[in-house]
Every structure is written in C-alpha cells, then in structure tokens.
Amino acid sequence: MRLGRIAIRLAILLTVGLIISIPLYWAFVVTFTPLRELLYFKPLYPSPFTFQNVKDLFTGAWGGRLGGYSFLVPLKNSLFVAFGNTLFSVTIGTLAAYALALMRFRGKETFSTFILFAYVFPPFVIMIALRLLAAWLGLRNNLYGLILFQSVVTVPYCTWMLRSYFLSFPKDIEEAALVDGCTRFQALVRVVLPVSLPGLVAAATFAFTLSWQDYIMAFILLDADPLFTVPMALVSMVIGDLVQWGRIMGAALISCLPPVLVYYLLQRYVVSGLTGGAVKG
Amino acid sequence: MKRQLEPYLYIAPAVLVIAAVLVFPLSYTFYMSFAEKILGQAISKFGVQNFREILSEGRFFSSLAKSLIFTFMAVFVKLVLGLTLALLLNRPFRGRGLFRAYFFLPWAIPWFTVAILFLWLFRLTGGLNTMLGAVGIFPVFWLGRDLALISGIIANVWKGFPFFMVSLLAGLQTIPRELYEAAQVDGAGPLQQFLHITLPGLRNVILIVCTLSTLWTFGLFELLYIMTGGGPGDASKVLPILVYETGISMYQFGKGSAMAVLTVPLILIWVFVLVRLLRREA
Numbered sequence: 001m002r003l004g005r006i007a008i009r010l011a012i013l014l015t016v017g018l019i020i021s022i023p024l025y026w027a028f029v030v031t032f033t034p035l036r037e038l039l040y041f042k043p044l045y046p047s048p049f050t051f052q053n054v055k056d057l058f059t060g061a062w063g064g065r066l067g068g069y070s071f072l073v074p075l076k077n078s079l080f081v082a083f084g085n086t087l088f089s090v091t092i093g094t095l096a097a098y099a100l101a102l103m104r105f106r107g108k109e110t111f112s113t114f115i116l117f118a119y120v121f122p123p124f125v126i127m128i129a130l131r132l133l134a135a136w137l138g139l140r141n142n143l144y145g146l147i148l149f150q151s152v153v154t155v156p157y158c159t160w161m162l163r164s165y166f167l168s169f170p171k172d173i174e175e176a177a178l179v180d181g182c183t184r185f186q187a188l189v190r191v192v193l194p195v196s197l198p199g200l201v202a203a204a205t206f207a208f209t210l211s212w213q214d215y216i217m218a219f220i221l222l223d224a225d226p227l228f229t230v231p232m233a234l235v236s237m238v239i240g241d242l243v244q245w246g247r248i249m250g251a252a253l254i255s256c257l258p259p260v261l262v263y264y265l266l267q268r269y270v271v272s273g274l275t276g277g278a279v280k281g
Numbered sequence: 282m283k284r285q286l287e288p289y290l291y292i293a294p295a296v297l298v299i300a301a302v303l304v305f306p307l308s309y310t311f312y313m314s315f316a317e318k319i320l321g322q323a324i325s326k327f328g329v330q331n332f333r334e335i336l337s338e339g340r341f342f343s344s345l346a347k348s349l350i351f352t353f354m355a356v357f358v359k360l361v362l363g364l365t366l367a368l369l370l371n372r373p374f375r376g377r378g379l380f381r382a383y384f385f386l387p388w389a390i391p392w393f394t395v396a397i398l399f400l401w402l403f404r405l406t407g408g409l410n411t412m413l414g415a416v417g418i419f420p421v422f423w424l425g426r427d428l429a430l431i432s433g434i435i436a437n438v439w440k441g442f443p444f445f446m447v448s449l450l451a452g453l454q455t456i457p458r459e460l461y462e463a464a465q466v467d468g469a470g471p472l473q474q475f476l477h478i479t480l481p482g483l484r485n486v487i488l489i490v491c492t493l494s495t496l497w498t499f500g501l502f503e504l505l506y507i508m509t510g511g512g513p514g515d516a517s518k519v520l521p522i523l524v525y526e527t528g529i530s531m532y533q534f535g536k537g538s539a540m541a542v543l544t545v546p547l548i549l550i551w552v553f554v555l556v557r558l559l560r561r562e563a
Contacts, residue, residue: 009369013380016366020387023398023439026408030401042411092294099291111292113556118299120493120552122500124521125541128528129306129313152302155295184287213391215503231393235507238397245401252394263389264382267447 030249038245053246057254071251073226074233077143078212078255081229084147085154085211090204092151093158098188100159101166102174112163119156123216130220141224149217154207161206161269165199166192202269209259230255314539331539341540343515344523347430351505351519352498355437356491362438363445364487368479370446371453381450388443396507399436403508424509429517433505437498445490452486453479485558492555496548520544 030038031053032046041047057071099105100112123130130149139145169192177187193200215231222232234255237248317326335341370381387395402408403423410420423432460478469477502521505511511518511526518526520540528537 006374009374012365013369016362017380017383020384020439022408022412023395023402024386026402027398029408039406042406042414044411044415092298096292096295099288103288103291105285105288108288111296114299115295116556116559117552118303120496120555121303122496122521122548124500124502124524125544125548126303126306126310127502127525128534128537128541129309130302131529132313132534133306133309148298149302151298155298159295184291213393215393219503231391231503234393234397235503238400238507248397249401252397256390256394259391260386260389263385267385 027249027253030245031253033246035244035246053244054250054254056247057250069226071233071247071254074228074230075255077227078230081143081146081150082208082211084144085150086204086207088147089151089154089158089207090200092155093162093203093207094188094193094200096155096159097162097166098192100163102169102171102192103184115156115159115163118152119160123152127216127220130217134221139221141222141227143227146218146221146229147211149221150211150214152217153214154210157210158203158207161203162196162199165196165203169196199269202266205262205266206269209262212255212258310538310541313534314542316535316538318534331535332543334536335539335543340515341523341543344518344520345544347517348499348519348521351430351434351437352495355434355441355498356494358434358438359442359445359494360487360491362442363490364449364483366442366446367449367453368475370450384446385443387440388447390440392440392501392503393507395436395440396504399432399439400508403432424513426513426516429509429513433508433517433519436504436508437501441494441498444494448486448490449483452483456482485561489555489558492551492558496551496555499548499551 029043029046032049032051033043034048034050034052037043037048059070096115100108100115134140134145134149137145139148173195174187174191177191178184182190213231214229215235218229218232222228225233225236228236230251234248234251237244237251314331315327315329316324317328317330318324366384370377370384390398400407404410405420405422405424407423409423414420422428456478460482461474464474464478500521501519502525505517505519506522506525509517511522524537524540526537527533527540531537
C-alpha cells in the first residue's frame with residue numbers, strides 16, 4: 001500500500017519530468033548538429049556531433065544581410081543595458097521603498113498601490129504611445145532610452161521587493177539613529193542599507209535578469225542591427241530565408257545562462273519578491 | 282514642514298519615472314484613441330470614429346476571445362499542474378530536492394528563448410514531428426490554423442507552471458499539521474482532507490497567483506509573436522499582437538490606441554482584485 005503510493009508518485013513525477021525535458025533536449029540536438037544533417041536526415045540525437053554552430057557565434061557569422069558580426073556585439077549591448085538599468089532602478093527603488101516602508105506620510109497607501117499597478121500593467125497597452133514618445137525624444141535606437149523604458153518594469157519591481165524587505169527592518173534601530181542626530185538619509189545609508197544588503201543584492205540581480213529578458217521594450221525602440229540586444233538579435237535571425245537553427249539555438253542556450261544562474265542562487269526570493277511578500281518562498 | 286515634505290522627496294524619482302514611461306503614455310493612448318492620424322501628418326479629426334470602426338468589424342472581438350481563451354486555459358492548466366506537483370512534492374521523500382530544482386527550471390528561462398525552443402519543436406519538420414515520425418505517425422500542423430493557439434498555450438504552460446508549483450508549495454507549508462491529524466482522528470479520507478483543509482488553506486495563495494498569472498498571460502506579446510506572428514491568418518492573433526499590427530505595423534495610431542483602450546477596463550478589474558488580495562494578506 002505505502003510502497004504502491006510511492007511508486008505512483010515517482011511514476012507521475014518522472015513522466016511529467018520527461019515531457020518537460022523535450023524542448024530543452026531538442027535545443028541540445030539542434031545546437032550540436034550541423035544544419036544540413038539536421039534538416040535532411042532529421043536525427044533524434046546530435047549526429048555527427050559538432051561544436052561548429054557555437055564556434056560560428058563568435059567568429060562573425062551572426063546576423064544576416066549586413067554581413068556577419070559576432071554574437072558578442074548583442075551580448076555587449078545587453079550587458080550595458082542590464083547594468084545601467086540595474087544601477088538606475090535599484091537606486092530609485094531603494095529611495096522609494098525606504099519611504100514607503102519606514103516613513104509616515106499622507107497618501108502612502110495610494111503610492112504603494114500605484115507602484116504595484118505599474119508593476120503588473122501590461123506594456124502592450126501603451127506600446128503605440130511609447131513608440132511615438134521615443135520618436136519625439138530622439139530615443140529610437142538609443143540604448144539609454146532602452147534603459148529608461150525598461151525601468152517601467154524594474155523600478156516598481158525593485159521598489160516593491162525592497163519595500164517588503166525594509167518592512168521587516170526593526171523600526172527601533174532606525175529611530176535610535178534618528179534620535180542620535182542622523183538625518184533620514186544618513187540613517188538609510190549608514191544603518192538600514194548595511195543590514196539590508198542581502199535584499200539589495202537580490203533586488204539588483206533580479207532587475208538585471210528582468211532587463212536581460214526584456215523583448216517588448218527593445219522591440220519598440222530598436223530597429224538597427226548593431227544596437228540589438230540579445231533577444232532582438234535572436235529573433236531577427238529567425239525571420240529569413242534560411243534559418244540558421246544551430247546558431248540560434250546555441251545563442252538561445254547561452255542567453256539563458258544568466259537568468260538560470262540567478263534564479264537558482266536566489267530561489268528564496270523569487271516567489272516572495274513577485275507576490276509582494278504575500279507568499280513566502 | 283521639512284519633516285512632512287521629506288518622504289515625498291524619496292518617492293519622487295520613482296513616481297516621476299513611472300509617470301514618464303507609464304502614466305503619460307497611457308494618457309496619450311486615451312487621447313490618440315479619439316484621433317485620426319496618418320504618419321507624418323497632424324491629427325485630422327477628433328471623435329469616436331475609431332471605436333465605431335472597431336466595434337463594427339468583429340476582428341477586435343475575435344482577438345479578445347482568443348486572448349481570453351489563451352489566458353484562462355493557460356492559467357487553469359498551470360494551476361492544475363502546479364497544484365498536483367506541489368502536493369506530490371510536499372511530503373518528504375528521497376530525491377525531493379532534486380525534483381523541486383528540476384521542475385523549477387522552465388521558470389528561469391526567458392520568454393524569447395521559450396518561444397524559440399517551441400518554434401523549433403512545433404515546426405512542420407521540427408522536433409515533435411520528427412519524434413512522431415520515428416514511431417510512424419504522420420506530421421501534425423502544430424502551428425497551423427487549428428492548433429496554433431493550443432501550441433501557444435502549451436508553451437505558456439511549460440514556462441509558467443513552476444511559479445504556481447513553488448508558490449503553492451510555500452502555501453502548503455503554512456497549513457498546520459495538527460489540522461490533518463485532527464481530521465484523521467475524525468475519520469476523514471484523503472479526498473475530504475484535500476477539500477476541507479488543503480484547498481481552504483491555499484485559497485489566498487491560489488487567488489493571488491492566478492490573478493498575477495492572468496495579468497501576465499493576457500499581456501504576453503512576445504511568445505505568440507515569435508512563434509506564429511499571430512497567424513496563420515488570424516488564428517493566434519491575441520490582442521497584444523493585434524494592437525501592434527494595427528497601431529505600429531500599419532500606422533493606424535488612432536485605431537490601435539482605441540483597441541488598447543478597450544482592454545484597459547478588463548486589466549483594471551484584475552489589478553483591483555490583486556491589490557485587494559495582497560492588502561488582505563499583508
């Protein structure tokens with residue numbers, strides 16, 4: 001009876017696990033099989049096994065019409081935008097979260113709701129207006145513009161996550177610092193932030209991955225090859241006469257690595273951060 | 282005086298950024314929805330003509346229907362799958378941590394990568410049909426007229442279920458063990474325990490997770506755009522793709538904005554529900 005139950009449980013878990021692995025398994029097959037063999041012989045596993053597709057990524061075979069460039073170019077753009085965006089949104093988010101968590105003022109609830117609203121609001125609704133706005137401000141094909149546009153997601157996210165982190169900060173300690181003659185800003189920098197470092201690191205890394213994964217803002221803002229971030233560069237390769245599946249899959253797998261790494265290292269924060277601390281991970 | 286002003290200075294940068302990149306564009310979308318504008322020319326006419334046109338065409342409603350089917354089916358399957366896995370992984374057993382970590386993986390993979398993975402999988406000569414061919418089954422048009430939306434739902438579930446699983450697992454831990462022991466003493470079977478203890482205990486987590494996922498799934502643009510471009514024909518043209526096509530590809534700024542505006546009430550209802558739920562929890 002007991003053994004039967006364990007067997008059923010394992011059987012279900014293994015079956016679901018197997019089904020889930022199929023897309024990833026195929027990504028692996030596509031990446032390590034030469035394109036010609038892949039399309040003509042349709043192998044079920046990489047044969048002949050090759051690293052050529054991955055090598056091609058970095059030897060200037062990426063990109064279509066304009067002649068090749070290295071996949072390092074979009075990687076560099078993405079890194080620049082993600083770092084810039086992280087710095088920007090963590091700074092702004094920290095300030096706002098500090099006020100929302102530890103200060104008393106009129107309209108606090110309204111502001112918290114406003115931040116939450118911004119976080120979950122689907123960007124497709126405003127994409128036309130953003131496109132026009134970008135044209136007026138001269139932000140089309142501008143990576144700084146992309147940093148600003150992405151912050152509509154990352155600033156509320158950082159604020160929301162840090163707010164729930166600061167809420168658990170013992171209020172007495174902050175008050176003691178204020179009584180001792182610290183200004184609010186000094187209390188933030190010298191007392192609250194050092195203790196909240198883990199939360200700060202978590203917010204920063206998630207902001208980084210959110211920016212790294214962003215497609216829609218890049219799609220609205222960028223339309224020239226050399227400025228493409230990773231998602232744009234990847235998708236622009238799918239549309240064409242002969243799709244270079246091997247290279248695309250290789251690049252797709254590489255671009256998964258930063259988020260996967262972050263999500264595993266900071267698993268504890270993933271869920272509680274997204275649900276505003278309502279669900280503890 | 283200084284005391285009272287200070288908190289507002291701290292939230293000002295965040296509010297300004299959100300105002301610039303969300304509130305202003307949203308207001309402008311409302312404004313544009315009443316305008317008739319051609320690329321490179323000034324606004325020529327104000328009125329409700331965009332709305333009249335949209336409401337008379339039916340294309341908007343068929344897209345809305347597809348969006349709602351996509352959203353609700355995907356959220357429902359994610360909930361069922363996530364809950365099943367959470368229940369299976371809640372009891373301690375050997376290898377549990379490994380399973381948990383493994384099932385978490387799809388959630389960490391970005392949408393654009395998921396779209397590319399499934400684009401290959403569902404192509405006519407792609408992964409699934411190759412596997413089916415190996416066991417002698419004819420290729421299926423996964424991205425054809427009949428199945429495109431379903432294929433999109435499958436891809437959405439694949440990436441989204443771990444969020445449900447992890448949240449529900451966390452929710453399960455908060456249900457006191459004594460409740461189950463008491464129920465067992467009273468002679469309640471596993472099904473009764475599930476219905477009367479587990480489900481009520483998870484109620485809030487389920488509601489929050491479903492509302493969040495509904496908002497995300499409804500607003501998801503890139504998955505179907507990359508996989509099918511909304512096609513073939515209009516078969517998988519969910520609202521975000523229709524708004525993009527109308528307002529940006531075809532330069533019908535006013536009409537596209539009006540379509541976006543028509544979805545705002547729906548979104549506001551969901552956001553309102555979410556805010557209420559989170560506030561009750563906090």
